[in-house]
Amino acid sequence: AEMLGWPQATFASKIEIAADKVSVVREVDGGLETIAFKMPAVITADLRLNEPRYASLPGIMKARKKELKEIAADSLGVDLAPKLKIKTLAAPPKRQGGRKVASVQELVSVLHTEAKVI
Numbered sequence: 605a606e607m608l609g610w611p612q613a614t615f616a617s618k619i620e621i622a623a624d625k626v627s628v629v630r631e632v633d634g635g636l637e638t639i640a641f642k643m644p645a646v647i648t649a650d651l652r653l654n655e656p657r658y659a660s661l662p663g664i665m666k667a668r669k670k671e672l673k674e675i676a677a678d679s680l681g682v683d684l685a686p687k688l689k690i691k692t693l694a695a696p697p698k699r700q701g702g703r704k705v706a707s708v709q710e711l712v713s714v715l716h717t718e719a720k721v722i
Contacts, residue, residue, distance in 0.1 A: 607687060608646070610646055611641040611642070611645045612646040612648075613626075613630060613645065613647045614630065614648045615630045615631060615648060615649075615650045616629070616649050616650055616653060617629055617636075625640060625641070626643055626647070627639070628640075628647060631650065
């Protein structure tokens, strides 16, 4: 969505489309959030959006016999040039092991003097 300059809505549990506007209901920590925006847009779905259909055994057997048609990417008129460049790639620094303290008072003291977070 960012690269296309389009709005996005993630974890959609309900979608309503009216002309060129979309209204999406999504679940957030505080409850439900409704957002509206214009099309085109990128929307990702939550599991509650619909009920999945499960393949039946006869359908699976029929699908095994179907021919897979391959289409060359250049025949679709799509630009396959990479849009991102990786400048550097490195593993994160090794983390130091933690330590156990005997009491809450010692924990508060260590957080105050060594970690300087309180």
